[in-house]
Amino acid sequence: MLSRSLLCLALTSVSMPLLADTVWLKNGDRLTGKITVFDGGKLLLHTDYAGDINVDWKQVKTLESDQKLLVTQDKHNEIAKALKPAEDGKVILANGEPPKTVDLSSIQLIMSPKPLITDFVWKGNVDLALDFQRAQNNTDDYNIAFKTTARHGDWRHNAKGEYSRETTDNSTVNTNNWSAEYSADRFLTDKWFWEGRLTYKRDYVEDLARQRVVGTGPGYQFWDDQLGAFSLGSLINRTDYEFSNGSKQNFYSAALKWDYNRFLIGKKVEFFTNGELGKPLSGAADYSLDSEVGLRYKVTDWASLNLKAEKNIISGASDGDLNKTRYTAGFGVAW
Template sequence: MLSRTLLCVAVASGSTCALADTVWLKNGDRLTGTITVYDGGKLMLTTDYGGAIPIDMTKVKTLESNQQLLVKQGNDHTDHNTVSKALQPADEGKVILANGTAPQTIDLASIQQIMKPRPLIQDFTWKGNVDAAMDFKRAENDTDDYNVAFKTSARHGLWRHTGDGEYNREKEDGSTNTNNWNAEYALDRFFTDHWFWQGRFNYKHDNVEDLARQRQIGTGPGYQFWDDELGAFSLGSLINNTSYKYSDGTSDSFYSVSMKWDYNRYLIGKTFELFTTGELGRPLSNVADYSLDAEVGVRYKVTDWASLNVKYEKDLITGTQDGNDLDSSRVTAGFGVTW
């Protein structure tokens, strides 16, 4: 009985090792884990003993992996993408792309990117982040500044759900200068790998500005340029039913058209993330000239889940009939959680 137990443990251990990816270094070291992405000269290896480890590809001798990976090669003139069923070790500075009956040996130096291929129809995926920033200043003028923002996206097959929100509050010498929050929910239905149709609801509430409430319900087509391990980029065009309510009790209701964008890009082995989201809109009447709600920023990953972030936000509405224009800018720096 004991012998059978030891045999089962040995087989299970051997299976676990066989499933692990392996990176051989030129100095003779060997690392095991899961290859997640290679970009910007850094190969990310996720391990159970050290988390995500960035490895300089110039220090790598060869690789081995049993998972399906998208390998992008390129030079000054052409790009070539290969979905490899596995990576097999080769001579120093080389790796074998195993594709059934036609394995191919390539130079590691020729590889621009390695990532997991992402098909259109897949199992449920969920990702998101929460960013928080606080600033307390005690001087001639005392200032308390708070900012909390979140964004999350869940996808299963042809459907994608996206929600985001933000809360801002700033007090100076006991007087509140900024106090607002907003929330948005969007539902996308994909028809191809790239084209989708979106329905969206957005609400903003401001306790300080003359424009106290904004509400939008919109729908329209969108295009997903890419969505993979290194980031995503999409554009959408919407026809919206929009309403403004002002602090004096007056209100406007009108239709508008807008263009949305959502972009993020991981750099240097997913250590840094550049991101920007926003919406540029124009009313189909004379209520206002145009509106802009946008943010741009960068995140630095401290651990697998923790990050530092800096972002710039702009909220602008110009040309309102009663002169209650909105022009708000904000720079925040803080701590975030990513999943």
């Protein structure tokens, strides 16, 4: 009797398929994998055999999933415990109550609800841009930048850095600078956090040779999910300037910083912008702005092309203003 039970259990285990989401297409094809997100008319399906696949939503006949998914329908959010296949152009939302059948055309968004972060989560990117011009005046220009975030429980650690250099064939250095920043966020609630930050910048060409900033203050995380994140923070900073002629300047300032990114077209394209706008509490300078905006186009699961514009302004400094704009295009990796 025991042997028969074990045999039945073994046969049942072998015959049961591995749990996977299924997408039926109007042309009769069937795709299996894991539904990652639906947004902007594209359904992103992660597969073991072909990586991430972007499926045109208009070509989807119906779909099935046993994972819990957040579904936005007619601007109303609903967490479905499962999705069940239905007739052409429809899907069944199973919520533990009488299931309901809805039109696929009425759905604007599908994604996994954000879980409570208890384990270590690490993400980031490295962008590299190169420009070698060979003409009457040769120019070598390159830029490398990284940004990474690690989250565990109520703590989030952020680090970023950048190095830029531009030289001409007569050994003239037009740009040579680097910067590094570290900040730690302690979440007080799901949205509110308190931030502490250290920043250092070194420029070997401009009059403003060194910048050191220590700041702290509250921030608010509007959202952070598979489609992107947006946060605002306010800081009280202690800033130290050191100029190339040896003079120094220090002051306190209030600043507003932002960090925004949004994935589009089935996470194929990413729009991002971040920066800080500061106002000294004394007459040291009028204002300062350090910002960037750009796009990344995903080529593979980990590689992307990027286009960025950076703006750095310090207005009203006693030993000279700073106003720099930089445009870069290159490639990068993300994790």
